[in-house]
Amino acid sequence: MTFIVISVVSGALILGAVWGIYGSLSKKTEGFLVALAGGALIVSTVLELINPAIEKASIGIALGIVMAGAGVFTALDYLVKKKWGSDSGGGLLAAITLDGIPENLALGVALIGADALTVAALSGSIFLSNLPEAAGGAKEMTKNGSSKKKVLLLWSATALILSLAALLGNQLLADVPDETLANIRCFAGGAVVASLAIEVFPKAYQEDSYWAGIATAIGLVLAFYLNSLSS
Template structure:
């Protein structure tokens, strides 16, 4: 039950963020600051919650290979969706914004396996922080590009549902996987998260709020480190 509640809250932030972006008011500077803050939190959470456990208990070469595999898989899919398929049609838009969230939600689903609420506080909190400004900024930009507000909102609702399903499926389908292999899966998800941060999050943050980006990223990192200590 805790897993379902966490997933609903985290992905529900996408819908709240989309409402905020379409009907509310968010300055570019604030959006950039929040995106950078969330990116910093996600970066350290991916390392501590997803990658580091495997480095401590599993084969180091296989662990590092799994991280790289996750990064290259996301990079290839991101290129195919956005450069080959395009993101102007409804299907393309849905695929693009869904792809950006899949690594985080896959990571959330597997991280919740056998873990207490506090041990995943940093990761789930980081994803929540990331979802709000990303959805707000993305929905605002999409609604300004000849897309109706209603269409954009439904796209983000669809995205939230798909990402919720991906998190829950990864959690329940992988629940009985031996811990050694589960650690490798977490590393794969962690590598995908790192790639998504480099391709989607930090460039967007710097574009909208240049010189505060580094500070905001450091604040996010500090928050994630503190939340991680709560699970110890």
């Protein structure tokens, strides 16, 4: 199950890149899908990462680690954009990689000892997030003059990197104490929350205006429903 989930989620980057390079993707559709994924990811992050961690560790320490995860992601995201620029090919690729590492690390950690339904909401929301982000990023890179073949290779390499992040999170952390695992989940959860605030929701509103609010609610409802199936 671990390999299947990781392959499907990271494969969304390649599928999205192909969609952006060779297909058609309206800005509104992209914004709607990004907002829907963001709503689902909020629920998944809280229910699958942060809340279980709080139950196994000191709430003060756990919430402090959530803040640390958000702070580290924010600082790194700022440095990436300052160095490469958010509109350049390198900036787009660096941003999606930076955004995807905590998400996929969180996915790998969540898969430890979990059944399929427990991680369905998290993996599904990451898939929905990766798909339009890769499509929009690949489309922008081809507009800036990069060849279609080069862009597809870059996004394929990014998918491989994020797959490795999820796999390492799953394999290397399987035997760590519960309290340590709880802290790692909180850190990853904080990073994901920061990525939603900085990358996902502003983009969704910019592309799809007020429909982004409806899409976010739909994603949230879907994630809650999927989580209820595993309860």
